[in-house]
Amino acid sequence: MKLAYFPGCSLKGLGRAYEESLLPVMKHLGVELVELDDWNCCGATAYMAVDEVKACVLAARNLALAEKTGQQQLMAPCAACYLVLNKAKHYFHDYPAIKKTMDHALAAIGLKYDGDTAVRHPLDVLLTDVGLEAVRQKVVRPLKGLKVAPYYGCQIVRPYATFDDQYNPTAMDKLLEALGATVVRYPLKTKCCGGSLTGTVPAAGMRMVYILLNEARKRGADCLATVCPLCQFNLDAYHAKVASQYGPVRVPTVYFTQLMGLAFGLPEKELGLNRSAIRLDWRPEPVPTPASKEAVTA
């Protein structure tokens, strides 16, 4: 299948490990991603907080560009992009005044948005279109023995629970199980990571990071798997600060796509695993080579 692809600023910057692992994994599964030409800021974070309408206009330009390519679907891996693009589409359909502004702004640059593009999250595509069975078949190095706490963050199921339950999403749980990993029951899976607070009210932000990491540790998780660049950064970058306030809670946070890459046996250097501050050292059993097989039989 083929989708338009909106990386957003994160996947080109701080969260580049997400893109680095996402692209080969999707390719490996036969999903073709065509990066949107001349995309712009999705409208998240500061924009959305200050002026919703302007944020929607920014998002609408990306949606209009996607429609122009003729692709009906746009993949937005970053949780914030995914939310804002969905929100812009929602507002476009339900709030005529905002739609008018969007239409007007787009017309000024010769673009038009019809409100058709479906905004898809990679998890949604993996479970709904690719299917767990297809994923399972690509697994050559099952993540046997790896205990993962699935962490979805606040944005991909709220407020738009388009492909999973709002309170207890399980898409990533199922995916990780298909990879052979052990999923740790993690009741904090949709709690705030503190990402918006670490800059503004650091004490509150650090406390949230600590809670998330500590709870994962208490439940025996070897790592947290996430879908959001902001969560990943937040849970990865402040270990020292958290340790100084609450004591050490060393748990690496990885993208689910990185774990998929490991399980698929993709070259590790392609997966951006070395970009984290707290690296995941665990590795699955290597793929048995024909030579080693012979050695065993011999």
Add this chain to the structure above:
Amino acid sequence: MPEPRNGVRIGFYVCHCGHNIASMVDCPAVAAYAATLPNVAVSRDYKYLCSDPGQELIKRDIAELGLSHVVVASCSPLLHEHTFRSATEAGGLNPYCFHMVNIREHDSWVHTDRRLATEKAKALARAGIRRVAHHQPLEMKRVPIHPDVLVVGGGIAGIHAALTLASAGKKVYLVEREPSIGGHMAKFDKTFPTLDCAACILTPKMSAVRSHPNITLWSYSEVVKTDGYVGNYTVTVRRKPRYVIEELCVGCQECIDSCVYKKPMFPDEFNEGLGKRKPIHIPFPQATPQVVLIDPEVCLNFKRGVLTDKCKKTCVEACAERKAIDFNQKEELKEIKVGTIIVATGFQPFDVKRVPQYGYGTYPNVYTALEAERLVNASGPTSGEVVLRDGRHPNAIAIIHCVGSRDRKTNRWCSRVCCMYSMKLAHLLKEHSGAEVYNFYIDIRAPGKGYEEFYDKLNEEGVHFIRGRVGEVTDWAMTPEEEGKLVIRVEDTLAGFVRRIPVDMVVLSTGLEPHSDAQSVRRMFNMSCGTEGFFLERHPKLAPVNTYTDGVFIAGCCQGPRDIPDTVAQAGAAAAEAMALIDRGHIDQEPNTARILADCSGCKSCIPLCPYTAIAFDSATQKAVINEALCKGCGTCVGSCPSGSIIQNLFDDEEVFGEIQGVLADEPN
């Protein structure tokens, strides 16, 4: 403009209905306009036509002005047609020489432009006036009513209705789908606010049902088909096999003791799965009828074929010469004739799996309210001792109100009983366990006799009340005190901050929902459901136990959530409504039946269209004939007669065409 018809003198009356109509429709203008129409002898507007002086006005005009027909433009005919027909009749005319025009529900209440609403009222008035000129005198159709009553559902509503009717000498069939009557009330430990023991007040009524000579009790049975109409229903009931012959079983329960399963090991439905039972069992000690039944899903004799070395049929041996056990019992279909039906099928509790954030099924010590009822009940699985699923005794208990209720995501309605039963459970749990009990509520709704006082009493007992909708029940601990506990995360909206309260046990006060099969039950009895799925009453205030189908009444929670006192009151009302019909002995039916005219060509196309087989073919005259007694007056045959040879009283072609012409005649200026 049509020619005036000879001898037709119409009186037209437009009602202000106080401000209800007059605020949006210029009633004097409508009256003045109607006065200009052909055949209108008098046209008046009046403040309240349904009042006695209003009706007097019509009567007087009929006599003094020699009217032949009457048209009233006011509210819906479904509300006051009867009133004005009676007034017309009292004035000396045939009641069917009357027509009612709806300018309230269909006009003044739904429009916002006074000019357009007035134009609409004039058009509707014109249509009514044109139509009524064709009305002929008609006679009511009188059909006898069968005196027996069917009560569907053996909860407290069905029980009370059946007993009321039976005491008045009516024969009642009480059909219950479960093996015992008693419904939800039988599962309750105590009842609010008096803390009466539910079993103590219910079981005498249950045994009264069993022993009453006028009541035929069919438990473990379901209505599968209903035919007929008010006064004359034919109902088919399926009696499911218990594998025990009801008439021969004496309820000694020796068979249960001697079952090859020495220990009960299958989830016990009556105890909400908290307790265990054997394959052969009786639902609960006071079950009515006192008859055991066998669960073929788990009984070895059924699982392993008729002859098995594992099962020695010890139950049959124990039953000995009573010979009540019959492994070959088959389901039976019974057909009964009744005149009226009371539907009291109750509710189902909200499915807590729909709110995963409260952790039911994830955390063993999260209970539904009904489970909590069984837990504190002396004859429950723990004999009334509050022992949690993990064997611990709770030191702190949270009761979460409004689970599934008052929420756009689940059910929007307030379930009415949850505040009170939550407080009752708070009292009982505290009494049985000595634990601290926290109630988490949105609003406390205690509007009933002694209810607010009960709330006060609980406050005095030291039960905690925290106002706030609980966000989640979780097991992640932030402090050592929270380790191993269930943590309630809630915004305390009175204190104004988010709290974390560690507890050992959580009770979810689930709301009340219509049964998942309410739609098929509704179809079976030709009723309607409201948007939320409860059965729809004919009028929310003035006909709360009637339905749109004559002779079918509703009582209890199938109509909407309510507590036991209201349910019993409603059941009594339904019984009284049924009796009022029965004791009259007959039913007057609208004379809106169809007739075949002499020019029928005998094509027979109408015959298969009639759902009541009221049309036959007379081979002597080569024409169709309608049996008036069977005709229900739908008019389907009339609408499809190719030669226009069938007419329907009150909805004759001339009348309808007159109405069409009336609504479309050029708008008056």
Add this chain to the structure above:
Amino acid sequence: MNPTDKAAAAGTGTPPAAEWTPRIVAFFCNWCTYTAADLAGVSRLKYSPNVRVIRLMCSGRVDPQFILDALSKGADGVLIGGCHPGDCHYVEGNYKMLRRFRLLRRMLSDMGIEPERVRLEWISAAEGDKVKLVINEMSAQLSALGPLNLPGKAKGWDAELTAEREAVHA
């Protein structure tokens, strides 16, 4: 073509476009849709005032002649409301109506009458909001379609026929 042009093209007897609003005649069954319209009233829902409801006991009573008669007397659209499938008070009158409705729509399109002008809706006694929705929707649709003006057209057809006849006789 905008409604004004359409009205002008439709020929004689059309009221000025500024004043024109579509006229809808509705046939509602007593048990479901009429009751639903009562509920809409009791709930004080607001809908377009250009609908005139005629009560029948069952949608099965709706004779195709009623619909044609309404259109020929100047209605721009006809709405028929009955109980949902399986819910008919008279068991299956609504199915009988559905059959006739399908046939009639075919005939109407042969006559050059847009099929949207005649609409059949299942509306239960509880669906007051659906009454509002359907009437408003239909009113908007008919406004977009413009006047049907069947009486005016019929006059034109009659004149045409007379002219033809005279031409033949001459």
